[in-house]
Amino acid sequence: xxxxxxxxxxxxxxxxxxxxxxxxxxxxxxxxxxxxxxxxxxxxxxxxxxxxxxxxxxxxxxxxxxxxxxxxxxxxxxxxxxxxxxxxxxxxxxxxxxxxxxxxxxxxxxxxxxxxxxxxxxxxxxxxxxxxxxxxxxxxxxxxxxxxxxxxxxxxxxxxxxxxxxxxxxxxxxxxxxxxxxxxxxxxxxxxxxxxxxxxxxxxxxxxxxxxxxxxxxxxxxxxxxxxxxxxxxxxxxxxxxxxxxxxxxxxxxxxxxxxxxxxxxxxxxxxxxxxxxxxxxxxxxx
Numbered sequence: 060x061x062x063x064x065x066x067x068x069x070x071x072x073x074x075x076x077x078x079x080x081x082x083x084x085x086x087x088x089x090x091x092x093x094x095x096x097x098x099x100x101x102x103x104x105x106x107x108x109x110x111x112x113x114x115x116x117x118x119x120x121x122x123x124x125x126x127x128x129x130x131x132x133x134x135x136x137x138x139x140x141x142x143x144x145x146x147x148x149x150x151x152x153x154x155x156x157x158x159x160x161x162x163x164x165x166x167x168x169x170x171x172x173x174x175x176x177x178x179x180x181x182x183x184x185x186x187x188x189x190x191x192x193x194x195x196x197x198x199x200x201x202x203x204x205x206x207x208x209x210x211x212x213x214x215x216x217x218x219x220x221x222x223x224x225x226x227x228x229x230x231x232x233x234x235x236x237x238x239x240x241x242x243x244x245x246x247x248x249x250x251x252x253x254x255x256x257x258x259x260x261x262x263x264x265x266x267x268x269x270x271x272x273x274x275x276x277x278x279x280x281x282x283x284x285x286x287x288x289x290x291x292x293x294x295x296x297x298x299x300x301x302x303x304x305x306x307x308x309x310x311x312x313x314x315x316x317x318x319x320x321x322x323x324x325x326x327x328x329x330x331x332x333x334x335x336x337x338x339x340x341x342x343x344x345x346x
Contacts, residue, residue: 061205061209062108062183062205062267063108063182064110064112065103065108065185065187065201066111066114066178066179067096067100067113067114067187068168069113069122070114070116071315072116075316076320084115084122085314088314090192090314090324091324091327091334094125095314095323096189099189100126103155103187106205107202109155109156110156111155111157111158112178113157113158113189114160114161114162114171114174114175115160117161122159126155128152133145133148133149161174166286167282167286167287167288167289168287168289169276169287169289169291170276172186173273173276179270182270183208183214183270185205185266185268186267186268188264190264191313192312193309193311194326194327195308198308200308201265204217204267204305205267213269213300213303214266214268214272214300214301215303215304215305216266216303217262217305217307218242218261218304218306219261219263219307219311220259220260223256224253226252226259228261230249230250230290231247231250231259231260231261232247232257232304233246234258237303240305241304243302243304244302244304246297247293249282249290249291250283260306262290265307266289268293269300272293275292276292310326
């Protein structure tokens, strides 16, 4: 079965970026010339998926406005002869069929994913975290995972190796390699201390899941932080379903923290055709 729908949870408060996130959703912070969330939506579309549900919360209307049509702006750009800019504005509003639902209470990632149950129905679906950007010049990260799902018919989690001393920051899997870059998951643990971590393979913001997860989320008790954790629900799913992990190819940025956000900004600027040469010279001058 093909993966046709994607969910992007974007309901977090962004407290690590206060005070700017008091008024601006963290997913809308700019990276060179686009909000962070647009990079993720573009990855979904480049992966062949055009039905997207963005999970938001109150005070995040800016997200919906960005992907909506702006007739007044398009008319002004057309009258000014700014064709290239006009075409880009039209592309943003037309590139996907985007729906929205609010997570009314901050009950965690698992609860946010559960808000998509009506949208998804009984199909497999993708989840892309709203502050995780993955750059790949070739095959998009989500496409890599979707192809594994379509080959095996099992849920797939995107993973990469992290430094052993940083396992306490991530969900970590235990697994057995079954093919190049693909593992069968035998266990997982949320944010283990390095001495307790079963591996250095961390779950990093990309998932393709069976719809059976929704029933489990609805019965999953609160975990760390008093929230319904997606990892806890996936651990229950693992008891009755085969689950895979794929060591995806790409440079991943955690734009939910300041270091990751700055790294993404610098590296995307160095890839930008109009900026890269001048920006490189600037960096050389200050380093």
